Amino acid sequence: MKMPNDIRPDGRKFDELRSIEIEAGVLDQADGSARVKWGLHTKIISVDPRKEAKIRNLAEEYYITLRGKEGKKLLVEVPEKILPHIEDDLGSYNVVADGFKGNVAVVAVHGPREPIPRHVGDPYRSVVRFRYTMAPFSVPERKRPAPGRREVEISKVCKEALQRIVFAEEFPMTVIDVFAEILAADAGTRVTALTAASVALADAGIPMRDLVSAVAAGRAFGHIVADLTKFEEDAPDAVDVPMAVVPGTEEFVLLQMDGRVTKREMDDIIELGLAKAKEVAELQRKALKEKYARVVENE
Amino acid sequence: MNDFTWEFMKDRVRKLAFKGLRIDRRGPLDYRPIRIETNIYHHADGSAFVDLGGTKVAAGVKMEIGSPFPDTPNQGAIMTDAELLPIANPTFEPGPPDENAIELARVVDRGIRESNAIDLESLVIEEGKYVWLVFTDLRVLDDNGNLFDAASLAAITALATARIPKVEYEGEEPKIVRGEYEGRLQLSEIPLLTTFVKIGTAIFSDPSMPEMKAADARISVATVDDGSITAVQKGAEGSFTKQELSLVFERAIDRGRYLRDIVKKVI
Secondary structure (H helix, E strand, O other): OOOOOOOOOOOOOOOOOOEEEEEEOOOOOOOEEEEEEEEEEEEEEEEOHHHHHHHHHHHHHOOOEEEEEEOOEEEEEEEOOOHHHHHHHHOOOEEEEEEEEEEEEEEEEEEEEOOOOHHHOEOOEOEEEEEEEEOHHHOOOOOOOOOOHHHHHHHHHHHHHHHOOEOHHHOOOOEEEEEEEEEEOOOOHHHHHHHHHHHHHHHOOOOEOOOOEEEEEEEEOOEEEEOOOHHHHOOOOOEEEEEEEEOOOOEEEEEOOEOOOOHHHHHHHHHHHHHHHHHHHHHHHHHHHHHHHHHHHHO | OOHHHHHHHHHHHHHHHOOOOOOOOOOOOOOOOEEEEEOOOOOOOEEEEEEEOOEEEEEEEEEEEEOOOOOOOOOOEEEEEEEEOOOOOOOOOOOOOOHHHHHHHHHHHHHHHHOOOOOHHHHEEEOOOEEEEEEEEEEEEEOOOOHHHHHHHHHHHHHHOOEEEEEEEEOOEEEEEEEEEEEEOOOOOOOEEEEEEEEOOEEEEOOOHHHHHHOOEEEEEEEOOOOOEEEEEEEOOOOOOHHHHHHHHHHHHHHHHHHHHHHHHHO
16 A cells, blocks of 8 residues: 555644643742653554564655564554554554654753852843753663753754743843753654743743744655654655744744755745644643643642 | 741751651651653663652663673673753752762662672673673652652663663674664662661651751662662761661661562563
8 A cells, every 4th residue: 555645654644743742830849840742652563573574664654663573573663643554564463552752851940040150140131041951862872961062052042032932121130040851852852842941931930921832844755744753854855944933923933944945845834833833832821721720629 | 949948847857857757747667659650761772750759760771782891801781870950959050960960870870780680791792892781871850859769760660671672783793773672681680779867866768858958867778679788878967876777777678678569560
């Protein structure tokens, strides 16, 4: 069976986000916090090992991965949404476990608090600081714990995006420290971290103009798509455009891009990203409401 | 909470401790509720998330191919790293691991290493040339006291659920096929740390944050299934008497059994 024309390698539609689960107020020691799980729900299935060659072929086309042998069975991880489309190719299989393949970020906000060192303080406003770090086990090859140039750059653009929405002039000579830890990565970690960060800021009770809602859009395998996976980021024609939007005013406060596109494609990517960022905003609001419902319940 | 409120809390903890009571009404040996999730970070070869009464630690195991140490050509190696992320506590600063993070990693590591729970000779790929290096990384996310036990629970659960990556040869050299596995990492024992604090005349298990702050001294003891002790670390500026130490060891063996039963249910 050939892949249907309107389905992506993980079974999503072109404009469909991965599953996004946001929880606010997950840490006790932080003034505000959030965890975001952003990815694909998968099934770990076991198949006859004689099908190994066939499955390796399928893995060229679909976002499925071999997980090795367990006893006499071959384990394969398959996104739930693609499973019905490749069932004929797989033949008989058993579901062994549920899995999750995606980004996991935990974000904490400390502050507004005293600036240390003192010279970072601004007499007219609070200064937002952002530190994005990755756990060594969050990526395929163990990453050394010290932050690299990539993490420093991501931290900078995220900090600038958040500075825009905080009513910073209310807290002169303070800093608002935002710390984001990536525990699992599968393309789109900066938008996952930034989405979590704006929920954590709201959870900390810091006055804000609006949320910042982040998402990536781009091109893969000849189509303009929302929220690329690692598989799509590795496509020969891949273009990835992470962006962050203030949903109420439709301002873009983070925008990066790498790849090669026409102006027309770029316009389409931006338009798709904006629409998807608004979906993310809905999920952020829901998470914040759920947290306060929980607080009221416990009283 | 600021320094001033901590002073009040400490005072209250100490006053109660003289009556043998705890601020959260636990018995002296009681642990706070424990929640463990396994295999949750998909790029890790084994992983765990532990919530011990609000103290939250994520652990991930990564296996890499390396050369053996010249004096042990027939052994692989295990390594444990910990970071006290600034996420976890407003007083933790960004930057390379400080003395507290290094102590935490080394004490957790010793408990596992000295128990010989992992047979290092089983980690050889080609004697004298290629061995497995097993990295356990601990990411402390929320510090509500007793990081040692939470980190130890997370590390051992991640190791117990870890799988060995598939290896393919490129000419003479073995290379890892990421995402594919050939079997489980074998653990012959479940070594676990159990931590106690001494507050005045009382000795309490599983100290919460206010108890950590009010403590005169702290002691962590790693034990294994048969009741052997595999690592000890005394911390903080106070002291223990011989009688107190003997009592701590006895309780550590008992509490170790309690924690081990919890771990065995999830691995």
